Structures are given as C-alpha cells and as structure tokens.
Amino acid sequence: MVIYVHSNPHHNHLTLDTHTHGAAMDTLTLICTISFILAGGLYWFVFILGSAEQKGKHAVKLSGGSIEREKVQDKYNQYWSFFRRPKEIEKSENVPAFVDTFYNLVTDIYEWGWGQSFHFSPAIPGKSNLESTKLHEQMAVDLIGVKPGQKILDAGCGVGGPMRAIAAHSGCNVVGITINEYQVSRAKAHNKKAGLDAQCDVVCGNFLEMPFEDESFDGAYSIEATCHAPKLEDVYSEIFRVLKPGALYVSYEWVTTELYNGEDPEHVEVIHGIERGDALPGLRNYSDIAEVAKKVGFEVVKEKDLAKPPSHPWWSRLKMGRIAYWRNHILVMVLETLGIAPKGTVDVHEMLFKTADYLTKGGETGIFTPMHMILCRKPEKVQD
Numbered sequence: 483m484v485i486y487v488h489s490n491p492h493h494n495h496l497t498l499d500t501h502t503h504g505a506a507m508d509t510l511t512l513i514c515t516i517s518f519i520l521a522g523g524l525y526w527f528v529f530i531l532g533s534a535e536q537k538g539k540h541a542v543k544l545s546g547g548s549i550e551r552e553k554v555q556d557k558y559n560q561y562w563s564f565f566r567r568p569k570e571i572e573k574s575e576n577v578p579a580f581v582d583t584f585y586n587l588v589t590d591i592y593e594w595g596w597g598q599s600f601h602f603s604p605a606i607p608g609k610s611n612l613e614s615t616k617l618h619e620q621m622a623v624d625l626i627g628v629k630p631g632q633k634i635l636d637a638g639c640g641v642g643g644p645m646r647a648i649a650a651h652s653g654c655n656v657v658g659i660t661i662n663e664y665q666v667s668r669a670k671a672h673n674k675k676a677g678l679d680a681q682c683d684v685v686c687g688n689f690l691e692m693p694f695e696d697e698s699f700d701g702a703y704s705i706e707a708t709c710h711a712p713k714l715e716d717v718y719s720e721i722f723r724v725l726k727p728g729a730l731y732v733s734y735e736w737v738t739t740e741l742y743n744g745e746d747p748e749h750v751e752v753i754h755g756i757e758r759g760d761a762l763p764g765l766r767n768y769s770d771i772a773e774v775a776k777k778v779g780f781e782v783v784k785e786k787d788l789a790k791p792p793s794h795p796w797w798s799r800l801k802m803g804r805i806a807y808w809r810n811h812i813l814v815m816v817l818e819t820l821g822i823a824p825k826g827t828v829d830v831h832e833m834l835f836k837t838a839d840y841l842t843k844g845g846e847t848g849i850f851t852p853m854h855m856i857l858c859r860k861p862e863k864v865q866d
C-alpha cells in the first residue's frame with residue numbers, strides 16, 4: 483500500500499486520507515488483476531482446453547454443418563421426431579437423409595471434442611488417445627495387406643482421420659465416401675493441410691449405391707460406419723461389387739454381443755439409448771455379421787471382437803472425460819447465449835452427453851462393442 487503524507491497535523495485526518503487513496507488504488511489493482519485473470523482464463527477455456535485434440539476445431543467455430551444457422555434447432559427437433567415415429571426409420575429410403583442430418587448436427591462437436599477420427603479404439607497403457615486411435619486404424623489396413631500405390635475404399639469416411647493415417651502408413655491411395663457434404667469439405671481441407679491430398683480423395687455419396695465402377699478397388703475398409711445402413715447386406719453387396727476379385731475388406735462393426743439379453747429392460751434401455759444418440763436404424767447382433775458377408779458372396783477370413791481382454795476398455799476415454807464434458811457444456815451454453823454458436827447447439831451437446839453414458843454402460847456391461855472386426859475376401863474368379 484502507498485502512504486501519502488499530508489500537511490494536515492491532525493493524526494486522524496492523515497490516517498483517513500491514507501486509507502481513502504490506498505483503498506482506491508487497491509480497488510483498481512484488484513479490478514485490473516481480476517480482469518486480466520478472467521481474460522486469460524477465458525482464452526485458456528475456449529482456445530486451449532476447449533479445442534480438439536488434433537486442433538481440428540475451436541469451440542467458437544461450432545456450426546450446424548451444411549444446415550443454415552437459423553435452422554439448426556428445427557433440424558435437431560426433426561432428428562428426434564424420427565424416434566417418436568420409429569416406423570419412419572424402418573423405411574430404408576429415409577435413413578441416409580436422417581443420417582446426413584445427424585452428421586450436420588454433430589460433426590463440429592465431434593471434431594472439437596474428440597478429434598478427426600470418429601471412432602473408438604482400445605486404450606493402450608502408456609499411449610495417448612491419438613496414438614491408440616492411429617494404431618487401431620493402421621491395424622485395419624495391415625489386415626487387408628495394402629501395398630503402396632493401390633486404390634483402397636473407405637466406406638463412411640467421416641472427416642478423414644483414418645484415411646490420412648492409413649495413406650501415410652501404407653503409401654496407398656484412399657477414396658472415401660460419406661453421405662454428408664459438410665464432412666467432404668472438412669476432409670478435403672484436412673487432406674490438403676496434411677499434404678496428403680494427392681493420395682486421399684473424398685466423394686459425397688451413398689454407400690448403398692456407390693458411384694464407382696465394378697471391380698475398381700484393390701481393397702476396402704469401413705470403420706464404425708456400416709452400422710448406419712438399414713440393411714447390412716445393401717452396403718456389403720456394394721462393397722463386394724466394387725472390389726477386384728481376390729481383394730480383402732475389413733470392417734469394425736457396432737453390434738450387441740452374446741451377453742445382450744433382449745428380455746432385460748436395462749439392456750434394452752442402454753441399446754436404445756445408443757441407437758438414439760448415434761443415428762442408428764437398429765443395432766445388429768454380432769452373429770448376423772458373418773452371415774450377411776457370406777450371403778453377398780464374401781469368404782470370411784477372420785472375425786474377432788477387438789474389445790475383448792486383453793484389450794483395455796475402449797470406453798475409458800469417455801469416462802475420464804466427465805469434467806471435460808461439464809466444461810464443454812458450460813462453454814456451449816455461453817456460446818449459444820452470446821449468439822456465437824447457433825441455437826440448438828446446447829441440445830445437440832446434451833444429446834451427446836447422454837449418449838456417452840449409454841455407450842459407457844454398453845461397454846462396462848459387455849453387451850455392446852463398437853469393434854467387432856470382420857475380415858472378408860472377394861473370391862477369385864472361377865475359371866470355366
């Protein structure tokens with residue numbers, strides 16, 4: 483505190499002035515310090531803590547994908563209305579549009595809060611989430627034995643996290659397909675930034691009717707994407723069609739496991755929760771996958787739930803993030819209130835928040851896995 487010496491001989495006066503000036507200075511210093519801390523804290527909260535692991539997206543840039551700002555809330559309500567009329571989802575032709583709406587709503591939040599790879603991977607002690615994610619992606623391409631220069635299909639490619647890891651790891655060329663136009667623009671921008679645009683291409687389209695020639699790919703993979711297909715055989719038969727004879731296809735499937743009991747209301751609630759929060763027309767059981775693959779003509783080379791021990795829990799990343807979710811939730815509320823994020827963002831975030839709980843329960847109880855791996859081969863042509 484600074485003491486101002488006053489000419490007033492009365493001791494009491496001197497003391498009073500000292501306090502007045504000192505208090506004013508203290509208040510000013512306090513206000514400056516608090517403002518400084520608040521500004522720094524806000525910057526840290528939004529840009530450091532609140533940014534994607536791979537710095538893909540900042541919270542201040544959250545959007546509704548290709549949906550106009552003013553329509554985000556309506557589209558979110560429309561998304562939920564599908565579940566109020568489950569018969570609508572059962573009509574296969576409605577599903578791609580419903581999935582497209584979902585990815586317009588969630589793509590930015592996924593990138594911001596998870597990164598550029600929209601899937602799970604088993605936790606690996608001593609490795610970061612990013613490293614474990616990459617290893618899970620590289621395993622897919624190692625399974626299909628890709629060689630440099632080959633043309634590989636990524637069915638349901640998201641914003642291309644896996645495609646870039648796979649192209650860089652194997653030297654192959656990847657063509658990705660996604661139903662969501664906004665993801666195409668994000669993926670292309672990321673490919674360019676990573677210097678991989680010569681190796682990675684992305685097209686907007688429906689993997690149930692792909693705009694590719696028969697027998698035009700040397701291999702294919704799909705990571706946590708074909709679960710969006712209303713009928714698995716529709717997407718598997720398309721992948722079969724575009725593969726060259728002898729080529730391999732690997733898929734990481736979302737399924738219910740042998741522990742799932744359809745008579746147990748708690749199991750049913752968890753699975754319905756996962757379906758509603760992840761735009762799924764209905765989760766399949768693990769036992770259906772190989773059947774469908776064989777039905778469309780594939781030989782099944784290998785099948786394995788990659789979540790089973792000794793793998794470490796894939797859901798631990800979701801559980802460890804509880805504090806981060808609350809921070810994100812507050813941040814999204816502030817951004818929506820200030821008009822920076824479109825109206826409806828809070829609702830979408832809340833839906834994901836609840837979904838994370840259902841997914842964690844699905845993992846902990848073992849009734850659900852997002853990584854039931856199936857490796858298939860398209861048979862060589864039979865010579866006459």
Ligand SMILES: C=C(CC[C@@H](C)[C@H]1CC[C@H]2C3=CC[C@H]4[C@H](C)[C@@H](O)CC[C@]4(C)[C@H]3CC[C@]12C)C(C)C
Binds near residue numbers: 706803831835
């Ligand atoms: C394969 C699919 C997506 C799987 C995962 C990538 C996503 C499933 C649930 C998502 C999330 C849940 C909680 C969010 C959190 C509330 C938010 O603050 C930050 C983002 C989340 C962590 C978000 C990230 C992506 C998921 C883990 C499906 C759709 C077939």
Ligand SMILES: C[S@@+](CC[C@H](N)C(=O)[O-])C[C@H]1O[C@@H](n2cnc3c(N)ncnc32)[C@H](O)[C@@H]1O
Binds near residue numbers: 581637640641642688
């Ligand atoms: C959970 S994301 C996974 C993305 C990517 N495989 C990854 O791991 O990052 C599912 C992807 O499947 C795509 N998808 C869902 N249904 C589709 C369809 N009918 N046609 C094309 N893509 C589809 C979505 O657009 C999204 O890109």
